[in-house]
Amino acid sequence: MFKTMSIDFFLFTLFSSxxxxxxxxxxxxxxxxxxxLFLILxxxxxxxxxLLFGAEFLSFMLLIVYxxxxxxxxxxxxMMLNVKAASTTINSFSVLPVGILIFLILFSQLSSTATNFDVFSLQQNELIWVSWILEKDNTTNIEVVGKVLYTHYSLLFLLSSLILLVAMIGAIVLTMHQRTDVQKQKIDIQLARSFEGAVKFITLRK
Structure with missing residues (x-):
């Protein structure tokens, strides 16, 4: 049991670090x-x-969506915009107060959450055998998340999908470069053309 607990704590420390x-x-x-690339990491x-905490649905959804x-x-x-390095240099001391303020807010939120959850007190005295045949009628994580997401947070879900749609359209517009040296079709001129001048018969000399 101590070996299992040590493996879990090692994985938690590894992923967190x-x-x-x-x-x-x-x-x-x-x-x-x-x-x-580091954001993907x-x-x-x-x-x-x-996945280590047992929220496998949220884990796989994070991989699929994000x-x-x-x-x-x-x-x-x-990569399409060819943004490789920052063109302007920003003074680190000018943004230091904002960074400290954000750090204090996040640290206060994490500390208030950590008072209700202690990782080091997770202990299991005896093995618990789970009968998966009896667990088949229970509500799964997918059903619980789906009921909450599509009922109480349906408006926020639709707004987030709208934001992603606007981001996708913005990315397409930013990456589209209008070139003048490329020959393109003009559909209105082609449709307005008369069929009499479209085909021309030429008699060749024998």
């Missing part, structure tokens, strides 16, 4: 492509933490 280091690299690197570590869609979209947009 990698997520913290990767998140610091996201905000400290000047190369936008490298920042997006943060999402993967958070998915590992959720890593498979949003982060890849960020990466494509950054």
């Amino acid at each position: 990698f997520a913290l280091i990767a998140s610091l690299m996201v905000i400290s690197l000047k190369n936008a492509v490298h920042s997006v 943060v999402f993967c570590n958070i998915a590992g933490l959720l 890593v498979g869609a949003i982060a890849v979209l960020f990466l494509f947009v950054v």
Whole structure:
């Protein structure tokens, strides 16, 4: 039992440390492509933490939605716009008060949450055998999340999908470059053309 607990605590420490280091690299690197890659690494570590806590549905949804869609979209947009390094240098001391304020707010939220949950007190004295045949009638994580998401938070769900749609349209508009040296079809001129002048018969000499 101690071995199982030590493995769980080791994985929790591993995922947490990698997520913290990767998140610091996201905000400290000047190369936008490298920042997006470290952001994907943060999402993967958070998915590992959720899977370790038993929220497998949220873990796989984080991988599918954030890593498979949003982060890849960020990466494509950054690579298409050719944003490699920051063009302007920002003084670190000018943004230091804002960073300290955000850190204190997040730290207060985490400390208030940690008072109700203690990782080190997770102990299991005896093995509990679970009969999965009897568990088949219970409500799964997917059903619980679906009932909450599509009832109480349906408006927020629709608003978030609208925001993602606007972001996708914005990425398409930013990456579209109107070139003047490319020959394009003019559908209105083609449709307005008379059929009499479209075909021309030529008699060749024998």
